[in-house]
Each structure stands twice: as structure tokens, then as C-alpha cells.
Amino acid sequence: MPADVWKPKHAADVRHSLESEVYPTLGERPLDQISAADVLELLTSIQDRGATEAAHRIRSRLSSIFQTAMVSEIIKADPAASLSKALKPIVKRKHPALLDLRSVRDCLLKVESEPGFPAVKLASRLLALTGARPGMIRFVEHHEFEDLDGPSPIWRVPAEKMKLEREESEQAAFEFVLPLSRQAVETIRAVRQMTGNRKYVFASASKSHLPISENALSSAYRRSGFAGRHVPHEWRSSFSTIMNERAMDLDRPGDRAIIDLMLAHQPEGVEAHYNRAAYMPRRRQLAQEWSDMLLEGVPHPETLLIGPRR
Structure with missing residues (x-):
């Protein structure tokens, strides 16, 4: 092409x-x-x-x-x-995912405790907090974050960065807006101390005009011992499973459709062209609930700028 x-x-x-x-x-x-x-x-x-x-x-x-x-x-x-x-054949397999809160928290802490580039660790944390696709995290630019100092911070993902067909991705109506939790905002502020003057939020350590490499997050998870157990993309499955189970336990069936919206899932049928900013107040509440559960007892993101103690 x-x-x-x-x-x-x-x-x-x-x-x-x-x-x-x-x-x-x-x-x-x-x-x-x-x-x-x-x-x-x-x-x-x-x-x-x-x-x-x-x-x-x-x-x-x-x-x-x-x-x-x-x-x-x-x-x-x-x-x-x-x-x-x-070359060796590509083995197609279902990506693994950790599906309980204790396991995913342990995973996040393990990845962050290993020696490594701070921007990759902060990218991993924002990935976990937002349920975004790894490519969205990797290519995010500073201007996509809005109202970080206000009451309603958001991440406005341009249409062309969404995983959509080309015809749709060129339409502004298909941009995606994610509400940001307090912890997500703290993570963004921390990484901006490193990359605030660069195009990409998670800029490469060796080539500052480029984002972190395609394999940076996956490699960090493999080095931390999660090969075959959890891959970066599967934070989406972790979020969906844990939050849907929570919705059932708390008798909140209406949350299930909103959780799908938070993951930018495209609904089937004639309602495919829907308002991706719908139910924003409830989406913001659920994003904060998830962040509070996931990061309970987890150090502030600024500690990742220092690196692990030797």
C-alpha cells in the first residue's frame, strides 16, 4: 500500500x-x-x-x-x-491475561520494581489505569490530554489513532474521549517531567523524537516474569472481567454496557455510529473506582522517575 x-x-x-x-x-x-x-x-x-x-x-x-x-x-x-x-512460523495463540485484582496489582508492582526506563514503567501504569490499547499509549501526544488541572480531565484520542476502518477514522465524530482518574492524571504529570518538551508523552530514551519502541512494553513484562501469563494488551481483559464481576456483585447491570463504552468497543447492529462520549459522568466514576482498587497501596508515580533501589 x-x-x-x-x-x-x-x-x-x-x-x-x-x-x-x-x-x-x-x-x-x-x-x-x-x-x-x-x-x-x-x-x-x-x-x-x-x-x-x-x-x-x-x-x-x-x-x-x-x-x-x-x-x-x-x-x-x-x-x-x-x-x-x-524463519520460524508465527504461533497464533490467545493472549494470556490476569483476571483478579490481587494478581493484576502484583503484576503492575513487579513490572515497576524491575530495572528499566522510567517512561516504559509509566506507560505500563497508564495502560493499566485506562484500559487503552498499547498503540494508543505508545503514540499519545501531550496535546491529547485536556483539563488536567480542572475537575474533568480527559484524554481525547484523535480518530486516526483509533482502531477503525479508514473511512471512519477520517471523521472527527469517531474520536474517542476517555475520562481520566486522579491517578491517571498523576501518572501523566510524572512522565511530563521527563518528556514535556517532546512530541510523544512516552518518548524513546535514545531517539527523543520517536515514541518508545513497539516491543518496549512487551519486553518489560517478559523480563518481569509474565511471559505466558499477562501481556500489555490484556489489561483490557483484566479491566473488563474485574469491573463486570463487580457490577454483578453490586447489582449494577447497567454498568456492563458502559464498561464496553470505556473500552471503545463497537456495538453490533444499526447503532454502530454512536456517541463515544455518552454516559461520561458514570464512566468517570467507574474509571476512578478501578484506579482506587488497582493502585491501593501502590507508590506515587513520581517514585518511578528515580528507579528501583539497588
């Missing part, structure tokens, strides 16, 4: 993956001097660190570059075209 029809988020993601994975080894080489063996060596090095899906994704992106060069008659063949079978 031509880059000019990509969503900005996807274009930035492709650019970042090439800058971090490809350019350091192949970036200065003329295309007609890059062999299949060169590409395979690069892909194998990515795969060997446990990033099989990333290796396949890089192969596909390189193949698109080579095919474009073939059309322009710069090269005669695509050296990445047949390398997919040389």
Missing part, C-alpha cells in the same frame, strides 16, 4: 521499525548490493532475540521496498521475497 494512504500511526510505526532494525546494518547499502543472505542474517538476528513476529513483519516491509525498486528498474529481484519459510 502506498505510504500516502497509510494512517499516520502506521506510517510512524513502519518508519520506526526500519530506523531501529534495518538502517543500522543495511541502511547505507545500495539496494542492488543487498543479497538474500544479507537480509536473512538481519532477520535471523531479530528472530533470535525472541521477536519472531517482528522478523516476519520486517521481511514484509523490506519486500515492499525491494518490489517498489523493481518497478522502478533499480533492481531485478526481491531478495526478501522467499525468506518467510526460512
Whole structure:
């Protein structure tokens, strides 16, 4: 697909993956001097660190570059075209999730206690507090947060950053507004002490004009011992399961639909085009309930700027 029809988020993601994975080894080489063996060596090095899906994704992106060069008659063949079978297959599996409050709190504390880049730990905390998708957290910009010093702080996610079809994502009506709890605001304020003058809230440590890498959060969870137990995306499942069970226990059946709204789920049927800001007062109450339960006894986010004690 031509880059000019990509969503900005996807274009930035492709650019970042090439800058971090490809350019350091192949970036200065003329295309007609890059062999299949060169590409395979690069892909194998990515795969060997446990990033099989990333290796396949890089192969596909390189193949698109080579095919474009073939059309322009710069090269005669695509050296990445047949390398997919040389890589390990991608194993599709259901992502794990922790589904009780004690386990998810322990997970959050463990990730935050390990040595690591503070912005990644703060990104993990905001992910847990909001139930947002990891890509939304990764690419969030400072201007998306509003009224942080007022009574009704929100995160206004632009339509193009939402996981929607292209036709919908270009319509302002499909932006998504998340109410922010007190703890979410504290987390944002903490990370702004590091990245307030940069484009992205969770900026990369090595390349300040870029967000944290695509695998930063997943790697932090693996290092903390949660491989096969909990992945960053599944904070959404944790939030949904725990809050829906709470709604049943407290005889609040009406909360179930509002919890779906909080996760930006698209309803089935003719009501697909709905007001994503609906029920904001109740959504704000539920966001605060979740934050109070999840972070009970958890240190203030500013402690993450210092790092763990040795």
C-alpha cells in the first residue's frame, strides 16, 4: 500500500521499525548490493532475540521496498521475497491475561520494581489505569490530554489513532474521549517531567523524537516474569472481567454496557455510529473506582522517575 494512504500511526510505526532494525546494518547499502543472505542474517538476528513476529513483519516491509525498486528498474529481484519459510512460523495463540485484582496489582508492582526506563514503567501504569490499547499509549501526544488541572480531565484520542476502518477514522465524530482518574492524571504529570518538551508523552530514551519502541512494553513484562501469563494488551481483559464481576456483585447491570463504552468497543447492529462520549459522568466514576482498587497501596508515580533501589 502506498505510504500516502497509510494512517499516520502506521506510517510512524513502519518508519520506526526500519530506523531501529534495518538502517543500522543495511541502511547505507545500495539496494542492488543487498543479497538474500544479507537480509536473512538481519532477520535471523531479530528472530533470535525472541521477536519472531517482528522478523516476519520486517521481511514484509523490506519486500515492499525491494518490489517498489523493481518497478522502478533499480533492481531485478526481491531478495526478501522467499525468506518467510526460512524463519520460524508465527504461533497464533490467545493472549494470556490476569483476571483478579490481587494478581493484576502484583503484576503492575513487579513490572515497576524491575530495572528499566522510567517512561516504559509509566506507560505500563497508564495502560493499566485506562484500559487503552498499547498503540494508543505508545503514540499519545501531550496535546491529547485536556483539563488536567480542572475537575474533568480527559484524554481525547484523535480518530486516526483509533482502531477503525479508514473511512471512519477520517471523521472527527469517531474520536474517542476517555475520562481520566486522579491517578491517571498523576501518572501523566510524572512522565511530563521527563518528556514535556517532546512530541510523544512516552518518548524513546535514545531517539527523543520517536515514541518508545513497539516491543518496549512487551519486553518489560517478559523480563518481569509474565511471559505466558499477562501481556500489555490484556489489561483490557483484566479491566473488563474485574469491573463486570463487580457490577454483578453490586447489582449494577447497567454498568456492563458502559464498561464496553470505556473500552471503545463497537456495538453490533444499526447503532454502530454512536456517541463515544455518552454516559461520561458514570464512566468517570467507574474509571476512578478501578484506579482506587488497582493502585491501593501502590507508590506515587513520581517514585518511578528515580528507579528501583539497588
